[in-house]
Structure formats: structure tokens, C-alpha cells
Amino acid sequence: MSGGIIARPTAVTGEEQIQRYTFKERAYHWINAIAYTYLFLTGLAFFTPYMLWVSYVLGGPATSRFWHPWIGLVYFVTILWMQSAWKRDMKAIPQDEQWSKNVKAYIELRDEAMPPQERFNAGQKQFWWIMFYCTFILLVTGIIMWIPERIPREIHWLLPITVFIHSVTALITIAAFIVHVYMSVWVTPGSTKAMIEGDVSVNWARTHHRLWYERITGRKG
Numbered sequence: 001m002s003g004g005i006i007a008r009p010t011a012v013t014g015e016e017q018i019q020r021y022t023f024k025e026r027a028y029h030w031i032n033a034i035a036y037t038y039l040f041l042t043g044l045a046f047f048t049p050y051m052l053w054v055s056y057v058l059g060g061p062a063t064s065r066f067w068h069p070w071i072g073l074v075y076f077v078t079i080l081w082m083q084s085a086w087k088r089d090m091k092a093i094p095q096d097e098q099w100s101k102n103v104k105a106y107i108e109l110r111d112e113a114m115p116p117q118e119r120f121n122a123g124q125k126q127f128w129w130i131m132f133y134c135t136f137i138l139l140v141t142g143i144i145m146w147i148p149e150r151i152p153r154e155i156h157w158l159l160p161i162t163v164f165i166h167s168v169t170a171l172i173t174i175a176a177f178i179v180h181v182y183m184s185v186w187v188t189p190g191s192t193k194a195m196i197e198g199d200v201s202v203n204w205a206r207t208h209h210r211l212w213y214e215r216i217t218g219r220k221g
């Protein structure tokens with residue numbers, strides 16, 4: 001614990017550092033994060049009148065409506081970049097099942113009860129696949145809502161269903177996003193530094209991603 005925040009006691013500084021994210025991976029991630037944050041805020045403003053004020057902060061409702069689909073395309077491209085960079089690391093491994101079964105211990109910060117993990121743990125993989133598949137649903141439904149005048153009249157009944165699917169899918173990603181930011185920024189010290197500067201301490205790597213640490217350093221334990 002540190003400073004009253006529930007956090008894992010790792011990330012010793014002044015220790016040997018190893019690279020976790022390349023510059024390219026960090027650039028993809030942060031462009032994606034900025035695009036997603038814009039979509040999430042403007043999307044909430046369209047979703048409920050209680051949040052409409054957010055669109056005024058971001059330039060007004062018309063400006064938000066104009067940019068939301070374009071930034072959506074930027075977000076989609078960055079998701080494809082991230083998938084191409086991380087698809088190997090996001091594949092399931094046998095330890096993932098045990099990790100998921102022990103998730104209660106993970107939430108209680110009892111890391112000693114968790115099986116060793118590869119570059120990403122099973123929870124990080126689940127987060128990724130939720131975001132990845134939801135992005136395709138958001139893209140298809142978003143394009144339909146972008147150009148409704150191009151939809152043949154006979155199937156206009158599809159529009160309210162499309163709006164419903166787009167909204168529910170967006171809410172699922174928002175829930176996943178909140179967990180992601182909470183877990184990586186607050187609960188696991190050293191992770192934000194990894195995504196900004198690119199490296200982590202040996203202790204961090206050994207504690208959270210032992211299999212990855214052993215694979216990339218060639219060391220044992």
C-alpha cells in the first residue's frame with residue numbers, strides 16, 4: 001500500500017530496468033487512448049441530455065457530432081495497429097484458465113496465489129478482446145448512423161436497433177475502459193511509467209509477468 005491507495009508493493013526504482021513497450025507500441029497506445037477518450041466523452045453527450053454539457057466543453061454539439069465519426073475511424077485504425085503489434089501476446093496460454101479461476105486473489109492483491117503470467121495476464125487479454133470485438137460492432141453501427149440517408153427506405157426500421165446496439169456496445173467498452181485505467185494507473189505502480197517511458201524494473205517484471213521475464217531475459221526465477 002502507498003499513500004492510502006490500494007496498490008501492489010512493487011516497482012522498486014533505482015533497479016535494473018528492462019524494456020516493456022517499444023516507442024511504436026507506446027505511440028499506438030496513446031493515440032488510441034486519446035481517440036477513445038474523445039469518443040467516450042462525446043458519445044456520452046449524445047447518449048443522455050444530462051451529459052450534453054460535455055459537448056459544449058469540447059466545442060459544442062455540432063462540432064462533436066462532426067468529429068465523433070472521424071475520430072472513430074482514427075480509433076479503429078489504431079486498434080488494428082495494436083492488434084498487429086500484440087496479437088501473439090494476446091493469445092490464450094494454459095495458465096490463463098488458472099488465473100481466471102483465482103481472480104478473487106488477484107483483486108485482493110494476493111499475487112503469491114496467482115500462476116506466473118506471460119507478457120499480458122489473462123485479465124489484460126480479456127480486456128483487449130472485449131475492446132477489439134466491440135470496436136467492429138461500433139464501426140458497423142457507427143457507419144450506418146453516420147449516413148442514414150444512404151440506407152434504403154424499406155430497411156429504415158433497422159436504425160433504432162442500430163442506435164441501441166451502438167449504445168450498449170459503447171457502454172460495455174466504457175466499463176472495460178474504467179477497469180483498465182484503474183488497474184494499470186492506480187493498482188499496479190510501475191505500469192504507467194512502462195507505458196510512458198517504455199521500461200519496468202526487473203522486480204516488476206518478475207512479480208507480474210514471470211514467464212515473460214524469463215523468456216526475454218533468459219534467466220530463471
Ligand code: HEM
Pocket residue numbers: 020029032033034036037120124125127128131177180181184185188191192193194195
Ligand atoms: C486514458 C486512457 C488510458 C490509460 C491511462 C491507459 C493506461 C495504460 C497503461 C498504464 C498500460 C500499461 C499496463 C501494463 O503494462 O501493465 C496500458 C496497457 C494497455 N492498454 Fe491502455 N490506457 C488507456 C486507454 C486504453 C484504451 C482505450 C485501450 C484499448 C482500446 C487500451 C489498451 C491497452 C492494452 C491492450 C494494453 C496492454 C495490456 C494491458 O495492460 O491491458 N488502453 N494502458
